[in-house]
Amino acid sequence: MKLKEYPIKAGVSNRHVHLSQEHLEILFGEGYELTPIKDLGQPGQYAAQEKVILVGPKGAIEGVRVLGPVRKATQVEISRTDAFKLGVKPPIKDSGDHEGSVGLTLVGPRGTVVLKRGVILAKRHIHMTPEDAEKLGVKDKDLVMVYCKGNGERKTIFDDVLVRVSGSYALEFHVDVDEANAAMINNNDEVYIIEEL
Numbered sequence: 001m002k003l004k005e006y007p008i009k010a011g012v013s014n015r016h017v018h019l020s021q022e023h024l025e026i027l028f029g030e031g032y033e034l035t036p037i038k039d040l041g042q043p044g045q046y047a048a049q050e051k052v053i054l055v056g057p058k059g060a061i062e063g064v065r066v067l068g069p070v071r072k073a074t075q076v077e078i079s080r081t082d083a084f085k086l087g088v089k090p091p092i093k094d095s096g097d098h099e100g101s102v103g104l105t106l107v108g109p110r111g112t113v114v115l116k117r118g119v120i121l122a123k124r125h126i127h128m129t130p131e132d133a134e135k136l137g138v139k140d141k142d143l144v145m146v147y148c149k150g151n152g153e154r155k156t157i158f159d160d161v162l163v164r165v166s167g168s169y170a171l172e173f174h175v176d177v178d179e180a181n182a183a184m185i186n187n188n189d190e191v192y193i194i195e196e197l
Contacts, residue, residue, distance in 0.1 A: 001197050003147055006136055007190040008126060010148070011041045011172045012180040015082050016065050017052055017106065018075040024066075027052060027108025034068040041172045042127060044069065053107040054078070058087025073098065076106075076119040079178040083121070093120040094162060122176060125162040126193075127169035136193055140165035145194040146173060150184035157194065158183075 025032050028050060035049040050066040054076065061082060075095065083090055090102050103115040126146070133139055142163040148156045158175070173191050180186070 001147070002195040003192040004136055004195050006132075007192060008128075008146075008171055008173045009041070010180075010185050010187065010189040010191050011174050012185060012187050013077065013122060013174050013176050014065070015054075015061065015076075015078045015177070016047075016067050017054075017077075018067055018071045020072060020074045021070045023074045023106070023113045024070055026111040026113050027106060029110045034066060034070065036068060040067070042170055043168055050108075054082075054086060055105040055107060056086030056088045059085045061085060074106075074113070074115060074118050076104065076115070077122045077176070078119065079176045080121060081178055088119060090119045090121050092123050094123050094125070094164075095120075122174070123162050124158055124160075124173075124175045124179060125164050126171075126173045127164050127166075128171045129167055129169055130165055132171045133163070133165045138163045138165075138193070145197075146191050147194050148183050148185050148189070148191045150189070154182075154184045156183035156185075 036046040037049045038047040040046055046068050048066045048068045051063045054061045054064050088102050088104055091100050098117045101117045102119045103117050104119055106113040144161050146158045146161045
């Protein structure tokens, strides 16, 4: 197996919610603005102080973090384990693609939003700049294989990893908590695109 000689930092994505301004104000009050508490790996993205409750047909999950800034459409990203608890069957989707996605109920301190769609299992992906893409020999929307050493005991190869290229991104490989736990991946671990098996 040959790896591209360009390490990529891993980012483990826990369950979270991106809210539209309309839904933010329903959940938290008219004119409400998010309160940033921590910058995330992607420029301009941050974890907010605000949290909501996810309610599905079979259960609820409290204390789910809202990420900012606000978006055009509300999106809920959960793991498959979360989906079992909530009783929903979200598809694996790229962020922003809500076609065929499922809904649930969001509960905030000031109101409730019943989503018809927008709940997804996020497709594993790599964010990168055009300069990174050139060095790695890939382009936007490519699908690649990624090698993760983990702790050395559970070496894992992830297939069908989506490449996302933009000048506003920072180089980072994103997987959800279920995938990270299975491969023993932690935030900031180095992973590599596989050049050839």
